[in-house]
Amino acid sequence: MANPSESTTFDVVIIGAGPVGENVADRVVQGGLSAAIVERELVGGECSYWACMPTKALLRDAAAVRAARALPAAGQAVTGGLEVAAVLARRDRFASNWSDTGQAEWLDQAGIALVRGHGRITGTRVVTVTGTDGTSRVLQARHAVVIATGSSAQLPPVLCLADVAPWASREAAAARTVPDRLAIIGGGVVGSEMATAFSALGSHVTLISQTRLLPGVEPFASDQVTAALRAAGVSLHLKLDATEARRDTSGTVHLTLSDGxxxxxxxxLVATGRTPNTKDLGLDHLGLTPGAWLPVDDALAVVGDDGKPVGDGWLYAAGDVNKRALLTHHGKYQARALGDAIAARAHGQELDLAAWGRHAVTADERATTQVIFTDPEVAAVGLSAEAASAAGFRIRVVDHDLGAVAGAALHADGYRGQARMIVDADRNVLIGFTAVGPDVAELLHAATIAVTAEVSLDRLWHAVPAYPTISEIWLRLLEADGRRTRLT
Structure with a gap:
């Protein structure tokens, strides 16, 4: 059998070896096809080295200390502060010390060819890869080319910002030292999580945001995170812009805000959004705009301005680049569906693209899941109240105090949190759920199953939560909804 790494023709060529590209390749190979994956940086991508894994490692020690201090006896056992060097060393282990040897070995064991270098589309199902030494290799795909190149941090239009060498999410995740004073521009997920992490590690953090914190989540969750960050000593300047930056001869950066x-x-640290990694992929040859997000159809085929697949439908985009859901787990979800779909098409099988079908990516629209690892955590799935109303649903909004649940009171003294479910009143099914509070991330998958399966609230009454756990919130939400519906 020929060595796949020496081949030039494959059934599928994937540009980008992050978790999305890896999952596409794996499903394609499991479907009986051959695959090559092209990567110009580290195999494993953003999540492994500069996002999900290292950032959560930065946050975890402080969360464990907070949990211990919320209990009287355990709190007495915690003395001193965090050992910053140990936190950074653990972070390094979770980032594999920025070595992709293990990930590359996995590709080899899975039968996926790895081609290192920068890939560009140079013809119909043709990708030319330029290595760091300037040599080129041309790869021909029999069935499909998949773009899974992810996204990068976007710099806001702040005067002279580039001159002060700002951090983006990568630099924050891989920081070798903790600055005494850290300014964060942006109050979204990255900004809020890094404010949580670096304040716990000893930085005096100042956060500047054009909006309220975490504008994509329910306001009550945003309010609790805002209060907690202020209590932790973070200086918040909300609904303001940074307008100018300069670094003086001592190394201090001075930011001017819109109020003077x-x-x-x-x-x-700049955390004001993402931009797609599509600038130098040869997309202009296909009538697409370099550097733009890649619109896709229900099968994740890249479409042009006319809404039709480019060429004969051989080009696909999965993960951040298609802007459906900029979350690693949703990118991997897309990748699994897409890899299976490409293999099915290659074998002459009909695709199942109906809602919740095998090759559909319905969850991106109806059941997007997210955990924000601030203190307190925020966990959400499906639609917020605002989004559900905007989508035309007739809804019931049901809230309950998480701290009033027995399991939460046992979990931590003074437990503070809230949960909300959004009910489609016409079908009596759950279409959204948000919780904020310590360790609410573990509540999320139950909600995800209920939203995805479109379980009726009448049936949810028979899903009995164990006592005493925080999951008893489900019973309390149903009781609150039941009282409300009886009254109306």
């Missing part, structure tokens, strides 16, 4: 105030910091 000045913020001094040792480093500045």
């Amino acid at each position: 105030r000045l913020v001094a910091a040792d480093e500045v």
Whole structure:
């Protein structure tokens, strides 16, 4: 049998070896096809080295200390502060010390060819890969080319910002030291999580945001995170912009805010959104705009301005680049569906693209899941109240105090949190759920199953939560809804 790494023709060629590209390749190979994956940086991508894994490692020690201090006896056993060097060393282990040897070995064991270099589309189902030494290799795909190149941090239009060498999410995740003063521009997920992490590690953090914190989640969750960050000593400047940046001869960065105030910091972290990694992929040859998000149809085939698949439908985009859901787990979900669909098409099988079908990616629209690892955590799935109303649903909004649940009171003294379910009143099914509070991430999958399966609230009454656990919130939400519906 020929060595796949020496081949030039494959059934599928994937550009980008992050978790999305890896999952596409794996499903394609499991479906009986051959696959090559092209990567110009580290196999494993953003999540493994600069996002999901290292950032959660930065956050975890502080969360464990907070949990212990919320209990009287355990709190007495915790003395001193966090050992920053140990936190960073554990982070390094979870980032595999920025070595992709293990990931590359997995590709080899899975029968996936790895081609290192920068890939560009240079013809119909043709990808030319340029290595770091300048040599080129041309790969021909029999069935499909998949773009899974992810996204990068986007710099806001702040005067002279580039001159102060700001951090983006990568630099924050891989920081070798903790600055005494850290300014964060952006109050979304990255900004809020890194404010949580670096304040716990000893930085005085100042966060500047055009909006309220976490504008994509329910306001009550945003409010609790805002209060907790302020209580932790984070200086918040909300509904303000940074307008100018300069670094003086001592190394201090001075940020001018839109209200005229000045913020001094040792480093500045920019967390104001993402931009797709599509600038230099040869997309202009296909009538697509380099550097733009890649619109896709229900089968994740890239479409042009006319809404029709490019060419004869051989080009696909999965993960961040198609802007459906900029979350690693949803990118991997897309990848599994897409890999199976490409293999099915290659074998002459009909695709199942109906809602919740095998090759559909319905969850991106109806059951997007997210955990924000701030203190307190935020966990959400499906639609918020605002989004559900905007989508035309007639809804019931049901809230309950998480701290009033027996399991939460046992979990931590003074437990503070809230849960909300959004009910489609016409079908009496759950279409959204949000919780904020310590360790609510573990509540999320139950909600995800209920939203995805479109379980009726009448049936949910028979899903009996164990006592005393925080999951008893489900019973309390149903009781609150039942009282409300009886009254109406």
